[in-house]
Amino acid sequence: MNHEKPCVSLVGGGPGAAPEYFQFEEDFVEDNIRCIPMIVRFKLDACCIKLKLREWSQLRPAEREALATMACENDWEVQRYRHYLEGLVWRRTGQTATSLAPVVDAPWTYGKEVPEIVRTRLDETGRRISFLQWNGLRVLQRFALIKLSASGHEHKNFSKALEEFNLSQTLID
Numbered sequence: 056m057n058h059e060k061p062c063v064s065l066v067g068g069g070p071g072a073a074p075e076y077f078q079f080e081e082d083f084v085e086d087n088i089r090c091i092p093m094i095v096r097f098k099l100d101a102c103c104i105k106l107k108l109r110e111w112s113q114l115r116p117a118e119r120e121a122l123a124t125m126a127c128e129n130d131w132e133v134q135r136y137r138h139y140l141e142g143l144v145w146r147r148t149g150q151t152a153t154s155l156a157p158v159v160d161a162p163w164t165y166g167k168e169v170p171e172i173v174r175t176r177l178d179e180t181g182r183r184i185s186f187l188q189w190n191g192l193r194v195l196q197r198f199a200l201i202k203l204s205a206s207g208h209e210h211k212n213f214s215k216a217l218e219e220f221n222l223s224q225t226l227i228d
Contacts, residue, residue: 079215088119093199098127102137105153113147163197176204
């Protein structure tokens with residue numbers, strides 16, 4: 056499968072690599088990774104697969120960790136990741152994995168302004184971050200703040216993420 060836009064570079068990985076989890080995810084990561092961590096959600100966007108929580112819960116803990124550690128940086132790795140994930144979903148659920156459209160002009164990339172969705176959520180918490188602070192974050196951190204800002208998402212982790220990313224001192228006077 057050839058996407059119009061290449062995978063957004065994030066992290067490597069591979070057998071024996073330590074998965075990159077955020078501290079705000081620790082309550083569910085320590086419990087056999089019962090929810091889909093941000094590192095996996097990022098890779099799902101990269102390989103254009105929507106993984107439902109029901110499907111995730113049917114994966115074995117070792118398979119969940121493999122999805123967190125597998126490399127997903129270049130086109131070949133993205134395709135390998137997608138193929139592996141499609142096979143897991145089929146083996147565990149008997150269903151075909153759901154495809155997503157490629158992410159075009161991802162708002163978590165460098166050189167972008169703080170996305171409106173994040174600014175709105177910051178306003179609701181009485182905080183503000185500058186363009187320089189936004190671009191000073193790693194790609195996965197920006198991705199996490201965008202996902203944690205989405206409506207329908209549990210917002211308690213948004214403030215925890217701000218603290219973890221050293222953005223908790225940016226209160227509006």
